[in-house]
Amino acid sequence: MLATVRTFTTFKLHVTDSSPDKFEGDTSLTRNDFFNGRGDNFSFNRTLFDMMTETTGGIYDLQGLALYRRQRFDQSVAENPNFYFGPLSLLLFGAASFLYELFPSGTKNYVPDYDTIASFFIDERLPDNWTNRKTPYSNRDVTQQILAMYLLHPVPFGGSIGDGTYAPINWGQLIRNGTISTDVQPAAVSCLLYQLATQSVPSMLNGIVTPTVEALSFFARMVQPEFDNLGCPRPLTK
Amino acid sequence: MPSHSWQRCPAWTHRCCQPSIAVSKIQKAPAAQPSALSIQTMFQLHWSLRNTHTIMREGVDEVMGEAASVFLHKATAFTDSSPQHHGTFEVHARKSHTSLFDNDPSLTTMHSGLNTAANHGFLARDGITTFAELVDAQQNIYNVGYDLSLLLAFLGLQADGDLITTKLSIGCEATSRTSINPLLTGSQPGLAGHSTYLYHVQITCH
Numbered sequence: 001m002l003a004t005v006r007t008f009t010t011f012k013l014h015v016t017d018s019s020p021d022k023f024e025g026d027t028s029l030t031r032n033d034f035f036n037g038r039g040d041n042f043s044f045n046r047t048l049f050d051m052m053t054e055t056t057g058g059i060y061d062l063q064g065l066a067l068y069r070r071q072r073f074d075q076s077v078a079e080n081p082n083f084y085f086g087p088l089s090l091l092l093f094g095a096a097s098f099l100y101e102l103f104p105s106g107t108k109n110y111v112p113d114y115d116t117i118a119s120f121f122i123d124e125r126l127p128d129n130w131t132n133r134k135t136p137y138s139n140r141d142v143t144q145q146i147l148a149m150y151l152l153h154p155v156p157f158g159g160s161i162g163d164g165t166y167a168p169i170n171w172g173q174l175i176r177n178g179t180i181s182t183d184v185q186p187a188a189v190s191c192l193l194y195q196l197a198t199q200s201v202p203s204m205l206n207g208i209v210t211p212t213v214e215a216l217s218f219f220a221r222m223v224q225p226e227f228d229n230l231g232c233p234r235p236l237t238k
Numbered sequence: 239m240p241s242h243s244w245q246r247c248p249a250w251t252h253r254c255c256q257p258s259i260a261v262s263k264i265q266k267a268p269a270a271q272p273s274a275l276s277i278q279t280m281f282q283l284h285w286s287l288r289n290t291h292t293i294m295r296e297g298v299d300e301v302m303g304e305a306a307s308v309f310l311h312k313a314t315a316f317t318d319s320s321p322q323h324h325g326t327f328e329v330h331a332r333k334s335h336t337s338l339f340d341n342d343p344s345l346t347t348m349h350s351g352l353n354t355a356a357n358h359g360f361l362a363r364d365g366i367t368t369f370a371e372l373v374d375a376q377q378n379i380y381n382v383g384y385d386l387s388l389l390l391a392f393l394g395l396q397a398d399g400d401l402i403t404t405k406l407s408i409g410c411e412a413t414s415r416t417s418i419n420p421l422l423t424g425s426q427p428g429l430a431g432h433s434t435y436l437y438h439v440q441i442t443c444h
Contacts, residue, residue, distance in 0.1 A: 030350075044350070091393075098351060104381040124353040126379075136383035193389055197396075215396035222369070223392045226385040 008179055026083055027072040028092055029065075029099075030121060048072075053114060060099040060112040069096055070153035073134055077166060080104070086157035087171045087201050090146050090192065097145035106131035107139040143192050152180055169202050191232035197223070321377070321384035355379055369395050369404035 026033040026041075030048045034041040035208035058062030062123050070225060076083045080100070103120050106132075107129045120126040159167040167176025172195060180231040199217060200210040211219075355361045360375040362368075365373075372391035376382040382390070395406050 015317045098380075102351070102382065120350045120354055124350055124357050126354060126358060132379065132381045134381075136377070136381055137386060138383035139258055140387060141383070142386055193386075197389055197393055207434065211396060214401050218401045223388040226388055 015161070021173055024084065026080060027069065027076045027089065029068070029096055030073070033076055033080045033083065033164045035074075035080045044121065046122075049118075058114040059088040060117050061083055061146070062100060064097045064150065065099060066149045066152035069093065069149065070155060073155045077160070078116075081160055081162065085155070086155065086159070087156055087175060088196060089157070090150065091196065092148045092195075094142045096149060097142060101141070101145065102133060104133075105129070106134070139193055140190060146192065147180070147184065147189060150180065155181065159200065172199065179231060190230050194227055194230065351380065367406055369406070372406070 026035075028041070029040050029052055031037070031043065032045055032048075037043070051071070052060070052065075052068050053235050055068040073085065076085070097190075099117055104112045104116055108116060109180055110133070116127050116130075118152040156166065156168050157171070157175050157180075158166050158178045161167045170176055170178075172188075173194065174180055174184065189236055192208050198211060198216060203207050352361060355375050356365070358379070360379050361371060367389050372394065373384075373387045376387040376390065379383060395401065395404060400406070
Protein backbone atom coordinates (compact mmCIF):
# COMPACT_ATOMS: atom_id res chain seq x y z
CA MET A 1 0.00 0.00 0.00
CA LEU A 2 2.87 2.34 0.52
CA ALA A 3 3.67 4.26 -2.59
CA THR A 4 6.98 4.34 -4.33
CA VAL A 5 7.68 7.86 -3.15
CA ARG A 6 8.55 6.31 0.13
CA THR A 7 12.04 5.83 -1.13
CA PHE A 8 12.66 9.57 -1.32
CA THR A 9 13.38 10.17 2.32
CA THR A 10 16.89 11.55 2.19
CA PHE A 11 15.98 15.11 3.08
CA LYS A 12 13.42 14.40 5.63
CA LEU A 13 12.18 17.56 7.30
CA HIS A 14 9.50 16.25 9.55
CA VAL A 15 9.49 13.79 12.37
CA THR A 16 6.68 11.98 10.72
CA ASP A 17 8.13 8.71 9.68
CA SER A 18 6.20 5.73 10.72
CA SER A 19 8.89 3.99 12.66
CA PRO A 20 9.28 5.37 16.17
CA ASP A 21 5.72 5.87 17.29
CA LYS A 22 3.90 3.29 15.37
CA PHE A 23 2.28 1.77 18.36
CA GLU A 24 0.58 4.82 19.74
CA GLY A 25 -2.79 3.62 18.53
CA ASP A 26 -2.67 0.34 20.41
CA THR A 27 -5.79 -0.49 22.41
CA SER A 28 -8.11 1.48 20.16
CA LEU A 29 -11.78 0.61 20.31
CA THR A 30 -12.30 -1.32 17.10
CA ARG A 31 -8.92 -1.47 15.39
CA ASN A 32 -6.18 -4.01 15.96
CA ASP A 33 -2.94 -3.15 17.68
CA PHE A 34 -0.21 -2.49 15.15
CA PHE A 35 1.69 -5.60 16.11
CA ASN A 36 -1.23 -7.99 16.35
CA GLY A 37 -2.71 -6.68 13.13
CA ARG A 38 0.63 -7.24 11.39
CA GLY A 39 0.72 -3.56 10.55
CA ASP A 40 -2.96 -3.15 9.84
CA ASN A 41 -4.19 -1.02 12.69
CA PHE A 42 -6.74 0.85 10.63
CA SER A 43 -9.22 -1.73 9.34
CA PHE A 44 -12.47 -2.05 11.23
CA ASN A 45 -12.54 -5.18 13.37
CA ARG A 46 -16.08 -6.46 13.83
CA THR A 47 -15.05 -8.77 16.63
CA LEU A 48 -13.83 -5.82 18.65
CA PHE A 49 -16.99 -3.89 17.89
CA ASP A 50 -19.07 -6.79 19.19
CA MET A 51 -16.88 -6.99 22.26
CA MET A 52 -17.46 -3.28 22.86
CA THR A 53 -21.19 -3.77 22.47
CA GLU A 54 -21.22 -6.65 24.92
CA THR A 55 -19.21 -4.80 27.53
CA THR A 56 -21.24 -1.62 27.30
CA GLY A 57 -24.55 -3.41 27.02
CA GLY A 58 -25.32 -1.53 23.85
CA ILE A 59 -25.27 1.89 25.51
CA TYR A 60 -21.88 3.32 24.71
CA ASP A 61 -21.60 5.78 27.58
CA LEU A 62 -18.76 6.97 29.80
CA GLN A 63 -18.97 4.12 32.28
CA GLY A 64 -19.29 1.41 29.66
CA LEU A 65 -16.51 2.69 27.48
CA ALA A 66 -14.20 3.23 30.44
CA LEU A 67 -14.60 -0.44 31.29
CA TYR A 68 -14.12 -1.49 27.68
CA ARG A 69 -10.97 0.64 27.35
CA ARG A 70 -9.62 -1.16 30.41
CA GLN A 71 -10.38 -4.52 28.84
CA ARG A 72 -8.59 -3.49 25.67
CA PHE A 73 -5.58 -2.45 27.72
CA ASP A 74 -5.47 -5.79 29.50
CA GLN A 75 -5.87 -7.55 26.18
CA SER A 76 -2.92 -5.69 24.72
CA VAL A 77 -0.72 -6.38 27.72
CA ALA A 78 -1.50 -10.07 27.40
CA GLU A 79 -1.30 -10.45 23.65
CA ASN A 80 1.00 -7.76 22.29
CA PRO A 81 4.71 -8.13 23.13
CA ASN A 82 5.40 -4.73 21.51
CA PHE A 83 2.67 -2.97 23.42
CA TYR A 84 3.23 0.70 24.15
CA PHE A 85 0.83 2.96 26.00
CA GLY A 86 2.22 6.50 26.12
CA PRO A 87 0.87 9.99 26.78
CA LEU A 88 -0.58 10.21 23.31
CA SER A 89 -2.69 7.21 24.16
CA LEU A 90 -4.75 9.64 26.22
CA LEU A 91 -6.18 10.72 22.91
CA LEU A 92 -7.83 7.31 22.66
CA PHE A 93 -10.01 8.25 25.61
CA GLY A 94 -10.96 11.42 23.82
CA ALA A 95 -11.82 9.42 20.74
CA ALA A 96 -13.92 7.07 22.81
CA SER A 97 -15.85 10.02 24.20
CA PHE A 98 -16.97 10.84 20.69
CA LEU A 99 -19.37 7.91 20.86
CA TYR A 100 -21.50 9.54 23.52
CA GLU A 101 -20.61 13.19 22.91
CA LEU A 102 -20.59 13.59 19.12
CA PHE A 103 -22.37 10.65 17.53
CA PRO A 104 -25.75 10.52 19.33
CA SER A 105 -28.64 12.25 17.63
CA GLY A 106 -30.94 14.91 18.97
CA THR A 107 -33.83 13.04 17.39
CA LYS A 108 -33.06 10.16 19.78
CA ASN A 109 -32.52 12.32 22.83
CA TYR A 110 -28.77 11.94 22.46
CA VAL A 111 -28.76 8.34 23.64
CA PRO A 112 -25.65 6.53 22.35
CA ASP A 113 -27.55 3.39 21.43
CA TYR A 114 -26.58 0.49 19.21
CA ASP A 115 -28.33 1.67 16.04
CA THR A 116 -26.64 5.05 16.21
CA ILE A 117 -23.16 3.78 16.88
CA ALA A 118 -23.46 0.92 14.40
CA SER A 119 -24.40 3.40 11.71
CA PHE A 120 -21.09 5.21 12.19
CA PHE A 121 -18.88 2.17 12.65
CA ILE A 122 -20.40 -0.38 10.30
CA ASP A 123 -22.16 1.63 7.61
CA GLU A 124 -19.99 4.70 8.07
CA ARG A 125 -23.06 6.80 7.43
CA LEU A 126 -24.92 9.36 9.44
CA PRO A 127 -28.06 7.80 10.88
CA ASP A 128 -31.31 8.92 9.28
CA ASN A 129 -32.68 12.17 10.63
CA TRP A 130 -29.50 12.70 12.56
CA THR A 131 -28.96 16.00 14.31
CA ASN A 132 -25.71 16.96 15.91
CA ARG A 133 -24.97 18.10 19.46
CA LYS A 134 -26.25 21.42 20.72
CA THR A 135 -23.12 23.04 22.02
CA PRO A 136 -19.64 22.91 20.53
CA TYR A 137 -17.46 20.13 21.90
CA SER A 138 -14.52 22.14 23.11
CA ASN A 139 -10.98 21.44 24.17
CA ARG A 140 -12.10 21.74 27.79
CA ASP A 141 -14.96 19.32 27.24
CA VAL A 142 -12.90 16.59 25.66
CA THR A 143 -10.11 16.93 28.19
CA GLN A 144 -12.57 16.48 31.03
CA GLN A 145 -13.93 13.36 29.39
CA ILE A 146 -10.43 12.00 28.78
CA LEU A 147 -9.54 12.25 32.43
CA ALA A 148 -12.94 11.13 33.68
CA MET A 149 -12.79 8.00 31.56
CA TYR A 150 -9.16 7.27 32.39
CA LEU A 151 -9.67 7.72 36.13
CA LEU A 152 -12.63 5.31 36.24
CA HIS A 153 -10.26 2.46 35.40
CA PRO A 154 -6.71 3.81 35.61
CA VAL A 155 -3.96 1.88 33.86
CA PRO A 156 -0.21 2.48 33.93
CA PHE A 157 1.47 4.37 31.11
CA GLY A 158 4.44 2.50 29.82
CA GLY A 159 5.43 -0.32 27.57
CA SER A 160 6.34 -3.96 27.37
CA ILE A 161 10.07 -4.51 27.45
CA GLY A 162 10.26 -8.04 26.20
CA ASP A 163 10.56 -10.26 29.22
CA GLY A 164 6.96 -9.99 30.30
CA THR A 165 7.71 -6.82 32.21
CA TYR A 166 5.76 -3.63 31.74
CA ALA A 167 7.86 -0.53 32.39
CA PRO A 168 6.26 2.74 33.55
CA ILE A 169 7.13 6.13 32.10
CA ASN A 170 7.03 9.79 33.16
CA TRP A 171 5.73 12.79 31.27
CA GLY A 172 5.76 16.40 32.41
CA GLN A 173 3.71 17.23 35.46
CA LEU A 174 0.91 14.89 34.58
CA ILE A 175 2.35 11.38 34.54
CA ARG A 176 4.61 10.16 37.30
CA ASN A 177 5.81 6.59 37.41
CA GLY A 178 3.16 5.65 34.90
CA THR A 179 0.22 7.09 36.76
CA ILE A 180 -1.97 10.19 36.73
CA SER A 181 -2.80 11.46 40.17
CA THR A 182 -6.46 11.87 40.96
CA ASP A 183 -5.74 15.34 42.36
CA VAL A 184 -4.47 16.52 39.00
CA GLN A 185 -4.33 20.31 38.82
CA PRO A 186 -6.87 22.21 36.70
CA ALA A 187 -4.12 23.94 34.75
CA ALA A 188 -2.59 20.62 33.78
CA VAL A 189 -6.00 19.46 32.62
CA SER A 190 -6.85 22.39 30.40
CA CYS A 191 -3.41 22.34 28.82
CA LEU A 192 -3.29 18.60 28.28
CA LEU A 193 -4.08 18.45 24.57
CA TYR A 194 -2.15 21.63 23.94
CA GLN A 195 0.92 20.07 25.44
CA LEU A 196 0.48 16.80 23.64
CA ALA A 197 0.55 18.84 20.44
CA THR A 198 3.52 21.02 21.23
CA GLN A 199 5.77 19.31 23.73
CA SER A 200 8.24 16.53 23.41
CA VAL A 201 6.46 13.29 24.11
CA PRO A 202 7.98 9.92 24.97
CA SER A 203 6.80 7.85 22.10
CA MET A 204 8.37 4.57 22.95
CA LEU A 205 10.52 3.45 25.79
CA ASN A 206 13.73 4.63 24.21
CA GLY A 207 12.49 7.42 22.00
CA ILE A 208 11.05 10.88 22.20
CA VAL A 209 9.14 12.65 19.48
CA THR A 210 9.72 16.38 19.38
CA PRO A 211 7.60 18.51 17.10
CA THR A 212 9.61 20.15 14.35
CA VAL A 213 10.21 23.85 14.06
CA GLU A 214 7.97 23.85 11.03
CA ALA A 215 5.18 22.19 12.95
CA LEU A 216 5.46 24.60 15.87
CA SER A 217 5.50 27.55 13.51
CA PHE A 218 2.32 26.32 11.87
CA PHE A 219 0.80 25.78 15.29
CA ALA A 220 1.69 29.31 16.41
CA ARG A 221 0.07 30.75 13.33
CA MET A 222 -3.03 28.61 12.97
CA VAL A 223 -3.87 27.12 16.37
CA GLN A 224 -2.25 29.17 19.12
CA PRO A 225 -4.65 32.15 18.93
CA GLU A 226 -7.51 29.99 20.14
CA PHE A 227 -5.51 28.90 23.17
CA ASP A 228 -3.98 32.16 24.27
CA ASN A 229 -6.34 32.59 27.19
CA LEU A 230 -5.55 29.22 28.76
CA GLY A 231 -2.15 30.29 29.96
CA CYS A 232 -0.46 27.12 28.81
CA PRO A 233 3.30 27.32 28.48
CA ARG A 234 4.24 28.38 24.97
CA PRO A 235 6.24 25.95 22.91
CA LEU A 236 9.71 27.13 22.05
CA THR A 237 10.67 26.89 18.44
CA LYS A 238 14.33 26.66 19.22
CA MET B 239 -28.98 35.68 -7.61
CA PRO B 240 -30.30 33.96 -4.51
CA SER B 241 -30.85 36.24 -1.61
CA HIS B 242 -27.86 36.23 0.63
CA SER B 243 -25.59 38.55 2.45
CA TRP B 244 -22.08 38.24 3.72
CA GLN B 245 -21.59 38.11 7.41
CA ARG B 246 -19.36 40.76 8.80
CA CYS B 247 -15.97 39.55 9.89
CA PRO B 248 -14.54 40.47 13.25
CA ALA B 249 -11.47 42.59 12.83
CA TRP B 250 -9.22 39.93 14.19
CA THR B 251 -9.81 37.40 11.50
CA HIS B 252 -10.01 36.95 7.82
CA ARG B 253 -11.48 33.53 8.24
CA CYS B 254 -15.09 33.80 8.97
CA CYS B 255 -17.00 34.92 5.95
CA GLN B 256 -19.76 32.45 5.36
CA PRO B 257 -22.56 33.33 3.02
CA SER B 258 -25.75 33.29 4.99
CA ILE B 259 -27.41 31.13 2.40
CA ALA B 260 -25.65 28.18 3.94
CA VAL B 261 -26.89 28.99 7.38
CA SER B 262 -30.41 29.63 6.17
CA LYS B 263 -30.63 26.07 4.95
CA ILE B 264 -29.84 24.66 8.33
CA GLN B 265 -32.83 22.96 9.79
CA LYS B 266 -33.24 23.23 13.49
CA ALA B 267 -33.83 19.98 15.27
CA PRO B 268 -36.12 18.23 15.16
CA ALA B 269 -36.18 19.11 11.52
CA ALA B 270 -38.69 17.39 9.34
CA GLN B 271 -38.41 17.81 5.61
CA PRO B 272 -35.17 17.92 3.71
CA SER B 273 -34.87 21.10 1.76
CA ALA B 274 -34.34 20.92 -1.94
CA LEU B 275 -30.84 22.15 -1.42
CA SER B 276 -29.77 20.52 1.78
CA ILE B 277 -26.95 21.90 3.80
CA GLN B 278 -25.03 18.80 3.09
CA THR B 279 -25.32 19.34 -0.61
CA MET B 280 -24.34 22.93 -0.19
CA PHE B 281 -21.23 21.94 1.63
CA GLN B 282 -20.42 19.46 -1.04
CA LEU B 283 -20.56 22.25 -3.50
CA HIS B 284 -18.53 24.40 -1.20
CA TRP B 285 -15.77 21.85 -0.94
CA SER B 286 -15.76 20.96 -4.56
CA LEU B 287 -15.43 24.53 -5.66
CA ARG B 288 -12.66 24.98 -3.23
CA ASN B 289 -10.79 22.07 -4.67
CA THR B 290 -11.76 21.96 -8.29
CA HIS B 291 -8.15 21.88 -9.29
CA THR B 292 -7.73 18.51 -7.69
CA ILE B 293 -11.05 16.78 -7.83
CA MET B 294 -14.60 16.94 -8.95
CA ARG B 295 -17.03 15.45 -6.55
CA GLU B 296 -20.42 14.08 -7.28
CA GLY B 297 -23.32 16.21 -6.27
CA VAL B 298 -22.03 19.33 -7.93
CA ASP B 299 -24.07 19.11 -11.07
CA GLU B 300 -27.37 19.04 -9.31
CA VAL B 301 -26.79 22.29 -7.55
CA MET B 302 -24.86 24.14 -10.17
CA GLY B 303 -26.43 27.36 -11.19
CA GLU B 304 -27.04 30.54 -9.38
CA ALA B 305 -25.98 29.18 -6.05
CA ALA B 306 -22.62 28.32 -7.48
CA SER B 307 -21.78 31.94 -7.98
CA VAL B 308 -22.25 32.50 -4.29
CA PHE B 309 -19.83 29.81 -3.40
CA LEU B 310 -17.29 30.77 -5.93
CA HIS B 311 -16.54 33.63 -3.62
CA LYS B 312 -15.76 31.05 -1.02
CA ALA B 313 -13.13 29.30 -3.08
CA THR B 314 -10.37 29.97 -0.65
CA ALA B 315 -6.84 29.23 0.27
CA PHE B 316 -6.06 25.92 1.87
CA THR B 317 -5.54 27.36 5.29
CA ASP B 318 -8.69 29.42 5.33
CA SER B 319 -10.79 27.78 7.99
CA SER B 320 -13.49 29.48 9.93
CA PRO B 321 -15.23 29.22 13.26
CA GLN B 322 -18.76 27.98 12.82
CA HIS B 323 -21.54 28.46 15.29
CA HIS B 324 -24.47 26.48 14.12
CA GLY B 325 -25.91 24.86 17.19
CA THR B 326 -27.73 21.67 16.55
CA PHE B 327 -29.06 21.00 13.09
CA GLU B 328 -30.01 18.13 10.93
CA VAL B 329 -27.34 16.81 8.67
CA HIS B 330 -28.97 15.11 5.76
CA ALA B 331 -27.77 11.74 4.72
CA ARG B 332 -28.04 11.33 1.02
CA LYS B 333 -29.18 7.85 0.35
CA SER B 334 -28.62 7.61 -3.34
CA HIS B 335 -24.97 7.98 -3.94
CA THR B 336 -22.48 5.20 -3.96
CA SER B 337 -19.98 4.55 -1.29
CA LEU B 338 -16.83 6.56 -1.20
CA PHE B 339 -13.44 5.26 -1.95
CA ASP B 340 -14.89 2.95 -4.57
CA ASN B 341 -12.07 3.85 -6.83
CA ASP B 342 -9.31 3.39 -4.33
CA PRO B 343 -10.16 1.44 -1.21
CA SER B 344 -6.68 1.99 0.17
CA LEU B 345 -7.63 5.57 0.80
CA THR B 346 -10.26 4.63 3.27
CA THR B 347 -9.36 5.62 6.79
CA MET B 348 -9.30 4.00 10.16
CA HIS B 349 -11.57 6.67 11.56
CA SER B 350 -15.23 5.95 11.40
CA GLY B 351 -15.98 9.62 11.94
CA LEU B 352 -13.81 10.70 9.04
CA ASN B 353 -15.10 7.96 6.77
CA THR B 354 -18.60 9.11 7.56
CA ALA B 355 -17.60 12.68 6.81
CA ALA B 356 -16.18 11.68 3.46
CA ASN B 357 -19.14 9.47 2.69
CA HIS B 358 -21.36 12.50 2.99
CA GLY B 359 -19.12 14.78 1.04
CA PHE B 360 -17.74 16.86 3.87
CA LEU B 361 -14.25 15.66 3.15
CA ALA B 362 -12.74 15.16 -0.25
CA ARG B 363 -13.86 11.95 -1.81
CA ASP B 364 -10.44 11.18 -3.11
CA GLY B 365 -9.20 10.86 0.46
CA ILE B 366 -6.90 13.86 0.25
CA THR B 367 -8.11 16.53 2.60
CA THR B 368 -6.69 19.81 3.84
CA PHE B 369 -6.26 21.53 7.16
CA ALA B 370 -9.11 23.93 6.48
CA GLU B 371 -11.41 21.21 5.27
CA LEU B 372 -10.77 19.16 8.39
CA VAL B 373 -11.37 22.12 10.66
CA ASP B 374 -14.60 23.04 8.94
CA ALA B 375 -15.94 19.51 8.60
CA GLN B 376 -15.51 18.74 12.29
CA GLN B 377 -17.53 21.81 13.15
CA ASN B 378 -20.15 21.44 10.46
CA ILE B 379 -20.94 17.80 11.03
CA TYR B 380 -20.16 17.04 14.64
CA ASN B 381 -20.23 20.50 16.18
CA VAL B 382 -16.72 20.15 17.49
CA GLY B 383 -15.56 23.46 18.95
CA TYR B 384 -13.33 25.67 16.88
CA ASP B 385 -10.47 25.33 19.36
CA LEU B 386 -10.61 21.56 19.40
CA SER B 387 -11.10 21.37 15.64
CA LEU B 388 -7.92 23.36 15.11
CA LEU B 389 -6.00 21.22 17.55
CA LEU B 390 -7.12 17.93 16.09
CA ALA B 391 -6.52 19.02 12.53
CA PHE B 392 -3.07 20.20 13.50
CA LEU B 393 -2.21 16.92 15.18
CA GLY B 394 -3.21 15.01 12.09
CA LEU B 395 -1.49 17.31 9.68
CA GLN B 396 1.82 17.70 11.43
CA ALA B 397 2.14 13.98 11.96
CA ASP B 398 0.97 12.67 8.65
CA GLY B 399 0.60 15.49 6.16
CA ASP B 400 2.30 18.46 4.56
CA LEU B 401 2.53 21.69 6.52
CA ILE B 402 2.99 23.79 3.42
CA THR B 403 0.27 22.47 1.16
CA THR B 404 -1.69 21.57 4.32
CA LYS B 405 -2.80 18.46 2.50
CA LEU B 406 -3.30 15.19 4.28
CA SER B 407 -4.34 11.75 3.21
CA ILE B 408 -7.01 10.35 5.49
CA GLY B 409 -6.08 6.91 4.27
CA CYS B 410 -2.70 5.49 3.53
CA GLU B 411 0.30 7.25 2.13
CA ALA B 412 -0.28 9.42 -0.93
CA THR B 413 2.78 11.60 -0.72
CA SER B 414 2.81 12.36 -4.40
CA ARG B 415 -0.52 14.09 -3.90
CA THR B 416 0.00 15.71 -0.51
CA SER B 417 3.60 16.84 -0.48
CA ILE B 418 4.87 20.13 -1.80
CA ASN B 419 7.92 18.19 -2.87
CA PRO B 420 8.33 14.52 -2.09
CA LEU B 421 12.07 14.79 -2.56
CA LEU B 422 12.30 17.26 0.27
CA THR B 423 9.65 16.08 2.65
CA GLY B 424 9.98 12.36 2.42
CA SER B 425 7.10 10.11 3.12
CA GLN B 426 3.88 11.60 4.41
CA PRO B 427 2.28 8.43 5.58
CA GLY B 428 -1.31 9.56 5.84
CA LEU B 429 -3.54 8.82 8.74
CA ALA B 430 -3.66 5.11 8.16
CA GLY B 431 0.09 4.89 7.88
CA HIS B 432 0.78 6.47 11.19
CA SER B 433 -0.82 5.79 14.44
CA THR B 434 0.50 8.47 16.62
CA TYR B 435 -1.41 11.59 16.62
CA LEU B 436 -4.92 12.14 16.87
CA TYR B 437 -6.67 11.51 13.81
CA HIS B 438 -5.43 8.14 14.18
CA VAL B 439 -6.75 7.97 17.51
CA GLN B 440 -9.01 10.83 17.90
CA ILE B 441 -11.48 11.19 15.15
CA THR B 442 -12.57 7.69 15.63
CA CYS B 443 -9.83 5.68 14.52
CA HIS B 444 -11.22 3.62 17.16
